[in-house]
Amino acid sequence: MEFKSSAFIFVTGFVLFVVGGFMNAMAMSVSITSAMTRSIYSSSSNGGAVVLGLLGSVFALTGLIQMCMGAHRALSKIDALPVPAVVETERVSVPAQPAAAPTSDPAEA
Template structure:
């Protein structure tokens, strides 16, 4: 089973929820000390802060669900590990066999011949 990471989305949801709560506190402070024109802006900011907090809460729930799925699958992974503990973890591969050269029946090995050096000839000097 392929699991998705859970810690990142959980932490992002936590931070988003806290940011939404801070926005709500700021919106409440603006609406309490301002005139009616600023109160409408504070109400809009309050709605945005509520939406941000809800989005953070959803992200935290998704992260917690992913983490619990991983935790729930651990007993199966441990039981597979324990059942394989007495067995080798991999199948042994046979050692490669050395290749034997097969010669024809009428083959007789020849002595190794070194190339003959012709010797260096000296070139005439360049003028």
């Protein structure tokens, strides 16, 4: 059975997740700062922070999905590994007969 690579997709997903989270944090910071400094007479828009937040959310969601796919592939590989089976010795229900004493004369045997 051929398995697909899981490390690359997991690492890529992790990087996207971190970058997306950072972009979301930056968007929230810019949005809060813009809201705190806005006056009644300013006409500044907060559109850049909204776009940054949406793009960061898409990156983070894509990264999360990729990390789940990578973990699923890795766990599928682990599940497919051979497991040594414990072999139980057969129980003898009939008592064993004692062996005959060895003789030195081969003709008697």
